Amino acid sequence: MLAYIGRRLGAMIVILFGSSFLLYNLAAYSGDPTEGLRTSTDPKAHQQLLSLIRTLHLNVPPPARFFIWFKGIIGGFTGNFDLGMTRDANPVSTYITNAIPVTIRLVLLSTILAILFGIGFGIVSALRQYSRFDYALTFFAFLLYSLPIFWVAVLLKAYLAISFNNFLLNGSIAPLWIISASAISGFFWAAVISGTRQRVLAIFGIAGSATAIFLELLSLNKWFTHPGLGPIMMLALGLGFALGVTYLSTGLGNKAALRSSLTVIVLGFILYFPVEYLLKKYGSLSTLFEMLLVTIAIAWAVGFGYAKIDRRPVIRTSILTSLFAALLFVIDKLMKSWVPYVNTDAVHQRPIPTIGQANDLLPSGNFWFTFLDTVLHLVLPTVALLLISMAGYIRYSRGTMLEVLNQDYIRTARAKGLSERTVIMRHAFRNTLIPITTIIVVDFAGVLGGAIITERVFGWRGMGTQFNNALNNQDLNLLMAVQLVTSSMVILANLVADLLYSALDPRIRVVGKK
Amino acid sequence: MSIFSRRAKSIEEQTEGDIFNKETEGLTQGQIVRKRFIRHRGAMVSLIVLVSLILFVFSTLGFKIFGFGFNGWWKYKIIDIPALRTDGCSVALPGCPTLDIIPGKNFGFGDHPFGQDDLGRDYFALVMRGAERSIEVTVVIGMVAGVIGTVVGSIAGFYRGWVDAILMRINDFIITIPTIIVASVIGFHFGNKGVLFLAVFVGFFIWGGLSRLVRGEFLTLREREFVDAARVAGASNRRIIFKHILPNAIGIIVVSVTLLMSGAILLEAALSYLGFGVVAPDVSLGLLISQYQDSFTTRPWLFWYPGLIIIIIALCINFIGDGLRDAFDPRQRRRISHKDRAAERNPTAKKK
Numbered sequence: 001m002l003a004y005i006g007r008r009l010g011a012m013i014v015i016l017f018g019s020s021f022l023l024y025n026l027a028a029y030s031g032d033p034t035e036g037l038r039t040s041t042d043p044k045a046h047q048q049l050l051s052l053i054r055t056l057h058l059n060v061p062p063p064a065r066f067f068i069w070f071k072g073i074i075g076g077f078t079g080n081f082d083l084g085m086t087r088d089a090n091p092v093s094t095y096i097t098n099a100i101p102v103t104i105r106l107v108l109l110s111t112i113l114a115i116l117f118g119i120g121f122g123i124v125s126a127l128r129q130y131s132r133f134d135y136a137l138t139f140f141a142f143l144l145y146s147l148p149i150f151w152v153a154v155l156l157k158a159y160l161a162i163s164f165n166n167f168l169l170n171g172s173i174a175p176l177w178i179i180s181a182s183a184i185s186g187f188f189w190a191a192v193i194s195g196t197r198q199r200v201l202a203i204f205g206i207a208g209s210a211t212a213i214f215l216e217l218l219s220l221n222k223w224f225t226h227p228g229l230g231p232i233m234m235l236a237l238g239l240g241f242a243l244g245v246t247y248l249s250t251g252l253g254n255k256a257a258l259r260s261s262l263t264v265i266v267l268g269f270i271l272y273f274p275v276e277y278l279l280k281k282y283g284s285l286s287t288l289f290e291m292l293l294v295t296i297a298i299a300w301a302v303g304f305g306y307a308k309i310d311r312r313p314v315i316r317t318s319i320l321t322s323l324f325a326a327l328l329f330v331i332d333k334l335m336k337s338w339v340p341y342v343n344t345d346a347v348h349q350r351p352i353p354t355i356g357q358a359n360d361l362l363p364s365g366n367f368w369f370t371f372l373d374t375v376l377h378l379v380l381p382t383v384a385l386l387l388i389s390m391a392g393y394i395r396y397s398r399g400t401m402l403e404v405l406n407q408d409y410i411r412t413a414r415a416k417g418l419s420e421r422t423v424i425m426r427h428a429f430r431n432t433l434i435p436i437t438t439i440i441v442v443d444f445a446g447v448l449g450g451a452i453i454t455e456r457v458f459g460w461r462g463m464g465t466q467f468n469n470a471l472n473n474q475d476l477n478l479l480m481a482v483q484l485v486t487s488s489m490v491i492l493a494n495l496v497a498d499l500l501y502s503a504l505d506p507r508i509r510v511v512g513k514k
Numbered sequence: 515m516s517i518f519s520r521r522a523k524s525i526e527e528q529t530e531g532d533i534f535n536k537e538t539e540g541l542t543q544g545q546i547v548r549k550r551f552i553r554h555r556g557a558m559v560s561l562i563v564l565v566s567l568i569l570f571v572f573s574t575l576g577f578k579i580f581g582f583g584f585n586g587w588w589k590y591k592i593i594d595i596p597a598l599r600t601d602g603c604s605v606a607l608p609g610c611p612t613l614d615i616i617p618g619k620n621f622g623f624g625d626h627p628f629g630q631d632d633l634g635r636d637y638f639a640l641v642m643r644g645a646e647r648s649i650e651v652t653v654v655i656g657m658v659a660g661v662i663g664t665v666v667g668s669i670a671g672f673y674r675g676w677v678d679a680i681l682m683r684i685n686d687f688i689i690t691i692p693t694i695i696v697a698s699v700i701g702f703h704f705g706n707k708g709v710l711f712l713a714v715f716v717g718f719f720i721w722g723g724l725s726r727l728v729r730g731e732f733l734t735l736r737e738r739e740f741v742d743a744a745r746v747a748g749a750s751n752r753r754i755i756f757k758h759i760l761p762n763a764i765g766i767i768v769v770s771v772t773l774l775m776s777g778a779i780l781l782e783a784a785l786s787y788l789g790f791g792v793v794a795p796d797v798s799l800g801l802l803i804s805q806y807q808d809s810f811t812t813r814p815w816l817f818w819y820p821g822l823i824i825i826i827i828a829l830c831i832n833f834i835g836d837g838l839r840d841a842f843d844p845r846q847r848r849r850i851s852h853k854d855r856a857a858e859r860n861p862t863a864k865k866k
Contacts (some may be wrong), residue, residue: 150783150804
């Protein structure tokens, strides 16, 4: 195993060498960084030209100059990693280390959401193969697949940001919107659950009217201008989630799992005020992380206590439930900060921003303000990226699930008399996840490359912006640094995918030597 | 087939197999593929839409190659600057679109179906020229990448050994540079040399995925019995590649080239949007969107039409690719409808 990883890492350096060499020469031969200074009539220009040639080694021809650059990369093994200098004689590494976290923040949330929604929709679509829902979802996925992100971005800015901000000034929903939202929700749930005609009509009615009543209540209570969850709402949501996750994960027949997940939610409800106080007093990322660990530990203990035999599924269920409860606490806290946040001078009643990665005018020091600000700046890019990368996951997980459902072991499982839930969730779903894992890893690397466009559209200052600047200013070292990071991500992602595949699928083994 | 063996298996599956076999009996590979493709409703509709769109787009402004060509049927060229239309538009926003798809007094194209830009240029002509460019770029990228990917993949998969090792290392180099990065570098430096030059150059760098697929297919096919049989019969390598292996790999090639082209049209739009693709005074759909995205709130038509055309083209290509994949996949089985089952259970009913 270690030998295999070592060999792959060795191959990675060779590949990085090759691809960098290719791009370096392509970029170096097709543009001249000194052009502006050569034609300049400024008396200082000659001096600047000489210093530019000295810092960037421009007197060396590109193929040889590449080796000067590559020596700096190889230096990483002896501890003096060097990415070279930019045109204005600053080290490239400072630019890149500032840019990488921004890009990761941009794409991480949307990737996670795209995976969750994509796999969920894909699998439901496969289970309802050739139904209207399936056809509609297939069309929808292809449509998303064909959208240019910069085009979607403009629409989102206009409708999701500007119009929604306008709506928030008042906060009451027009009847037409309520009717259409309920109709959509009715169609959606009727198609997902499906069944006989009578049942479909009943589901349509129930889901539609529930949505209408819910929206009307929110609208009447001015919930959109004064959002909040509160302990009772959180208890209701938490209990609903606990039931749902227990049903999917172990089935409601498993009393230990049901009891432990419900206990976790009730514990959360009892501890509402202490936790609330802790969050308010010690708000910081590290505290949040510690509290998350404590939550998981408590959930583990609860699951361990309830289950006498077969503990793993019970503990898994209660931990999943506790994660949701933790998320509810964070959302509740963010919603509490909403009204003061919206009324600050920096935000000025327009909470959803159309551009940028953070509001620089916001007073610093308040953790929850900064957190909410970050989340709100993520809304538009996340929705845009989510829509576009979800399509691939829908198609892929649908295809994989259909393939798995045709396998002999599924028929065996059904023949044994297992319930349909067990067949789907334990036998089919898990096997579907194996090939999807590899796609996810490779896709994430691709999204990092695509950040060039996303960052431009939404005005973020990450790797993509550095790349654009580098290209426009003929800044070769900066350009190569971006390429190096994204290419390494692609190669590492492939390695991780292969390792994951062999870890998940016992039939496939990585070989130490050929 | 006795009644017992049918009972022994799942009846459902047996029936499906029978229907499936009956359908493909006595047909050549090409006929089966064509039949399956025609049955894929989404793909057929897309094909018709795409072909009509292409004919429409290329006939609008006309073209000239080597002195041969024809003038388009549309009255404006992209360089014409007619006066801004004011009647029927709000006073602040002259040049609004005249296209009306609701039957009535103004039904039809009108004078400026997609409106006019701020100078007064006819936007319909601009969008059509942009669509021409986008389609050309897509086709050229698809062809260049398709040919290189197929050749490299076939040679690597067929000859294996050191040829394979070298070609696949080169492939690795190309595949690890993210497409958008290499395409931006190319576009930034060569964008001014014309759109076809750009397309060919981009095509040189995005065949990586295709060649891997083709190589994999060749590696499997070359071990099959029919290849051994051909070799024993004295066929040359060239004959084996072109007559025996390539026809069997054509499905995977056609499907991936189609999907590559749907990616290429979005890539061209993205490059032009970033300013690294087609540059003014030439027109492309991505460039139009990038130029007029700020006028979305004031003159939305300048933003909507180029985007819609891109989406229609990409959507059609994706659906055609899906239909082709279904058509070429030997495991693919059509949904067996109740009608088919009934016909199978009662064969006499069908004959009358």
